[in-house]
Amino acid sequence: MSRAVSLALAGGLILGWGALKLPWEIRMTKDQRLATVGFSGPTAVAVREKLGQGLVLGALGGFRGLAANALMLQAHGAWEEKQWVRVRSALEVATLLQPRVALFWDLASWHMAWNAAVAAERYDGEESETRRRIEARKWVEAGRELLERGTRAVPEKALLFQRLGDLYWQRLADYQAAAACYREALTKGDAPPYLERFVGYALDRAGDKSAALDYFRELRRSMGENPDLARKPEVVDREIRKLESEIQGSFGGRTR
Amino acid sequence: MRESGRRILAVAENTFLEAVRQKVFAVLLIFALVLMGGANYFAEFSFQEQFKFLKDLGYATISLTGLLVGLLGAAQLIPAEIERRTILTALCRPLRRWEFVVGKYLGLVSLLAVMLGIMGAVFWAVLRWKEAQLIGMEGGEAGVVQAIQAESRDPRLWQAFALIAAKLFVVCGLAVFFSTLATSTTFVVAMTLMVYLIGHLQSVAREQWLDSGETAAWFIQLFLAAVALLVPDFNLYSLIDEIVAGNMVPWRATLEVLAYSGAYVGVLLAAAAWLFEGRDL
Numbered sequence: 261m262s263r264a265v266s267l268a269l270a271g272g273l274i275l276g277w278g279a280l281k282l283p284w285e286i287r288m289t290k291d292q293r294l295a296t297v298g299f300s301g302p303t304a305v306a307v308r309e310k311l312g313q314g315l316v317l318g319a320l321g322g323f324r325g326l327a328a329n330a331l332m333l334q335a336h337g338a339w340e341e342k343q344w345v346r347v348r349s350a351l352e353v354a355t356l357l358q359p360r361v362a363l364f365w366d367l368a369s370w371h372m373a374w375n376a377a378v379a380a381e382r383y384d385g386e387e388s389e390t391r392r393r394i395e396a397r398k399w400v401e402a403g404r405e406l407l408e409r410g411t412r413a414v415p416e417k418a419l420l421f422q423r424l425g426d427l428y429w430q431r432l433a434d435y436q437a438a439a440a441c442y443r444e445a446l447t448k449g450d451a452p453p454y455l456e457r458f459v460g461y462a463l464d465r466a467g468d469k470s471a472a473l474d475y476f477r478e479l480r481r482s483m484g485e486n487p488d489l490a491r492k493p494e495v496v497d498r499e500i501r502k503l504e505s506e507i508q509g510s511f512g513g514r515t516r
Numbered sequence: 517m518r519e520s521g522r523r524i525l526a527v528a529e530n531t532f533l534e535a536v537r538q539k540v541f542a543v544l545l546i547f548a549l550v551l552m553g554g555a556n557y558f559a560e561f562s563f564q565e566q567f568k569f570l571k572d573l574g575y576a577t578i579s580l581t582g583l584l585v586g587l588l589g590a591a592q593l594i595p596a597e598i599e600r601r602t603i604l605t606a607l608c609r610p611l612r613r614w615e616f617v618v619g620k621y622l623g624l625v626s627l628l629a630v631m632l633g634i635m636g637a638v639f640w641a642v643l644r645w646k647e648a649q650l651i652g653m654e655g656g657e658a659g660v661v662q663a664i665q666a667e668s669r670d671p672r673l674w675q676a677f678a679l680i681a682a683k684l685f686v687v688c689g690l691a692v693f694f695s696t697l698a699t700s701t702t703f704v705v706a707m708t709l710m711v712y713l714i715g716h717l718q719s720v721a722r723e724q725w726l727d728s729g730e731t732a733a734w735f736i737q738l739f740l741a742a743v744a745l746l747v748p749d750f751n752l753y754s755l756i757d758e759i760v761a762g763n764m765v766p767w768r769a770t771l772e773v774l775a776y777s778g779a780y781v782g783v784l785l786a787a788a789a790w791l792f793e794g795r796d797l
Contacts, residue, residue: 266794270787277783278745282722284776285749289719292755292769322579322683322716322750325572325760332565361761363564414763 328357328364335371344376348402355406355413362419365410369423373403373431400431411444421445422455425462435466453490460499469510473503523611527619528626535589535627550577563650567667570646571760574639575676578632582684585631586624587708590691591701593620594792598699614789621692621785625685632681643668667762675770676759682777683753687712689784690748696792715750718743748780 331354338346351368358364377399386392407424414420425441428434439462445451446459456479463472480496487493550573561569594617597603606616647668654660691708698704714721724732725740732740752773758765 263794263796266790266792270790273783273787273790274746277780281776281780282744285719285722285752286726288752288769288772288776289749291772292752322753322756323576324754325568325757326576329569329572336561358757358761360758360763361568363568363761367565416763 324357328354328361331357332364332367335368339371339375342379344371344379344399347371347376351406355410359413362410362414362417365406365414365420366423369403369406369410369427371403372406373400373427377403377431400427403427404432416448418445418448418451418455421448422451425458429462429465435462436468438462439466453488454492456491457495457499460496464499464503469503469507473500473507476500476503520612520615523615524619524622527606527611527616528622531593531620531623532626535592535623538592563654563664564667566646566650567643568760570643571673571676574642575680575756575760578635578639578677579680579684581635582628582632582680583687583712585628586684586688587691587705589624589627590688590695590708591704593624593692594695595698595701595704613792617692617696617789617792618785621688621781621788624688624692628684628688629681632677632684636677643673670759670762672759672765675765675767676756679753679756679770679773682774683750686748686750686777686780686784689781689788693784693788693791696788696795711747712750714743715748718747718749719751721747722749752776 331350335347335350335354338344338350348371351364351371355361355364355368377396380396380399381392383392383395386395404424404427407420407427410420411424421441422445425438425445428438428441439459442455442459442462446456457476460472460475460479463469463475476496476499480493480500483491483493483496594603597606603616607613647664650664651661654664687708690711691704694704694707698707721740721743725737725744755765755769755773
C-alpha cells in the first residue's frame with residue numbers, strides 16, 4: 261500500500277468517525293447534564309472567563325477536583341488569618357469549579373454568614389454599631405446568596421435547603437422562610453429525621469402557633485400507631501401539648 | 517484468524533515484558549507515598565471533606581501516573597523500535613503490520629491495567645485505613661460510623677475507576693496512532709499531550725462551532741470544526757467529579773462512555789494500522 265493511499269484511508273476514517281461521533285457526543289453531554297438533576301451550573305466558558313489560564317488547564321484537564329481543593333485550603337488559611345475577602349473569593353471560585361459539591365456551598369456559606377459576619381459585628385476598628393451591623397448583614401446576605409445558588413446547583417439533596425433554613429432562622433430571624441426551607445429539605449429523601457420537627461419549631465418561633473400546632477398534629481398522625489422511635493414521637497406529643505396550652509392561654513387572656 | 521491472534525499476543529507479551537523491565541513500577545511507590553501523605557495532610561477538616569480531598573487526590577494521582585505511563589510507554593513503542601532497527605527483525609517474520617500495531621497497543625494497555633490494578637488496591641487500602649483512623653477519632657456512635665463507612669466503601673468508586681481506565685486507554689490509542697506517524701518520541705509525547713488537553717475543551721469548541729452560525733469568521737469556524745471532529749471529548753469523563761461529590765451517576769451513562777471509549781480506540785487502531793502499512797521503514 262502506498263503512503264498516499266494509507267494516509268487517505270486513515271484520514272477518511274478519522275473524519276468519518278468524527279462526523280459519526282459528533283451527534284453521539286452531543287447526546288451524551290445532554291444526557292449527563294440531565295442525569296445530574298436540574299444541573300445548569302457554569303459552563304467551561306464561564307470558568308475560563310473567571311480564572312487564570314493555568315488554573316483553567318487544571319480545571320479542564322481532569323484535575324478540577326484538585327484545583328478546587330487547593331482553593332478550599334487557601335480559603336482555610338485565609339480564614340485563620342481573618343482575611344474575609346480572600347476567603348470569599350477563593351470559595352466563590354471553588355464553588356464555580358465544582359458546583360455539584362454540596363460540601364463546598366455549605367462551607368462557603370458558613371464562613372460568610374457566620375464567621376465573617378460575626379467578625380464584622382465585633383470589629384473594634386469601627387466605633388459605630390450601626391455600621392458594624394450593616395457590614396455584618398452584607399456578609400450574611402453573601403452567605404444566603406451562596407446557599408440560594410447552591411440549592412439550584414444541587415437541588416436533589418436536603419443538606420443545602422437545611423442550611424438555608426438554619427441561616428434564615430439563626431442569622432436573619434425569618435422563621436417563616438426557615439420553615440419553608442425545612443419543608444423543601446424534607447421532600448429530598450435524605451433529610452435527617454429530626455428535621456421534620458424543625459418545620460413546626462420554626463412556625464412556632466414565627467408566632468404562627470396554630471399553623472405549628474396543625475403541623476405537629478399532622479406529623480404525629482403520619483407516624484401512625486406504632487411510630488419509629490427515631491422520629492421521637494414523645495417530643496412531638498410534648499410540642500402538641502405545649503402549643504395547645506399556649507393557644508388556650510392566649511384565647512383565655514383575650515376573653516378576660 | 518487464530519494465527520493472527522497468536523502473533524498479536526506474542527507482540528503484546530513482548531511489549532509488556534519490555535516495559536516492565538524499565539522500572540516503571542518505581543512510580544507506584546511514589547503514588548502510594550503521595551496518597552498516604554495526602555491522607556493525613558487534611559486531618560483538620562470534617563470527615564466528609566477529608567474523604568473528598570483524599571478521593572480527588574487519589575484519582576488525580578492515578579490519572580496523572582497512568583497518563584505518564586501511557587505517554588512514555590507509547591513513545592517507546594514504534595519510534596524507538598525504528599530508531600534501534602529492531603522493527604525490521606520483527607517485521608521480517610510472518611507478522612503483518614496491523615498485527616504489530618494492535619499487539620503493541622495491547623501490550624501497553626496490559627501494563628497500564630496492571631499498574632491501575634495496583635494503584636486501585638493501594639487507594640482502597642488507604643481509604644480503609646482512613647476509615648479506621650476516623651472511626652477511632654470520631655468515636656463509635658453508630659450513625660457516624662455508618663456515615664464514615666458510606667464514604668470509604670462507596671461502590672460508585674469503582675465506576676469512577678472504570679472511567680479513568682477507559683480515558684487512559686483512549687490516550688494510549690492516541691499515542692499509538694501518533695507513534696505510527698512519528699519519527700521521534702518527542703513528537704508522540706507532545707502531540708498526545710496536546711490532544712489530551714484540547715480534548716477537555718472539545719465540548720466548548722463543539723458548542724461554539726454549532727452555535728456560532730454565520731457570526732464567526734470562516735477560519736475560526738474551520739478551527740472549531742477540526743477540534744470537534746478530530747479530537748475526543750474528554751469532558752464526558754467528568755462524571756468522575758460527580759461520583760467524588762457523592763452524587764448519583766447512573767450506570768447507563770458510565771457504560772455509554774465506556775462504549776464510546778471502546779469505539780474510539782478501535783477507530784484509532786484501524787487508522788494507525790493503515791498509516792503504518794504505508795510507512796517506509
